[in-house]
Amino acid sequence: MTWERDLTIQQLDETLAKLNHQAPVTRPARGWIYEVRNALGMSARSLGERIGLSQPRISLMEKGEVDGSISIKTLEKAAHGLGCRVVYTLVPEEGSLQAMRIKQALKKAQQMNQYTELHMGLEDQATGDDFKEQSIKLMADESLRKWPRDFWDNL
Secondary structure, rough: OOOHHHHHHHHHHHHHHHHOOOOOOOOOOHHHHHHHHHHOOHHHHHHHHHHOOOOHHHHHHHHHHHHHOOHHHHHHHHHHHHOOOOOOOOOOOOOOOHHHHHHHHHHHHHHHHHHHHHHOOOOOOOOHHHHHHHHHHHHHHHHHHHHHOOOOOOO
């Protein structure tokens, strides 16, 4: 089963890599609905008529986009009325999903190693830095290979 998840991550990373190279686009302060509608010279009443809503509902829709409470379904409805489409993507902050996995595996391995080293130190059996680094790498690799159920859980 892990090979299926590995393949899924690889495929998603290839798709998302195309988006990572694009400059990030931030939502305008007044929201996309308002800005596109205004740029087109379309009144809120006209947009409302195109999608079967009243002018006050369009104003609420625009406010909802700005404050983040708009649903994707509503945003798509507004986009349709404006002759647009919604582009919705989650882009990993780490650059790729695989990079996120590696970071998490290393984090968990470091936490486990800290716990072990604490107890080893109490028993006057502390290990050297090279051994610690090698242990962390081995634990991280094992975690990446096995993908345990608690992989994303905090220790």
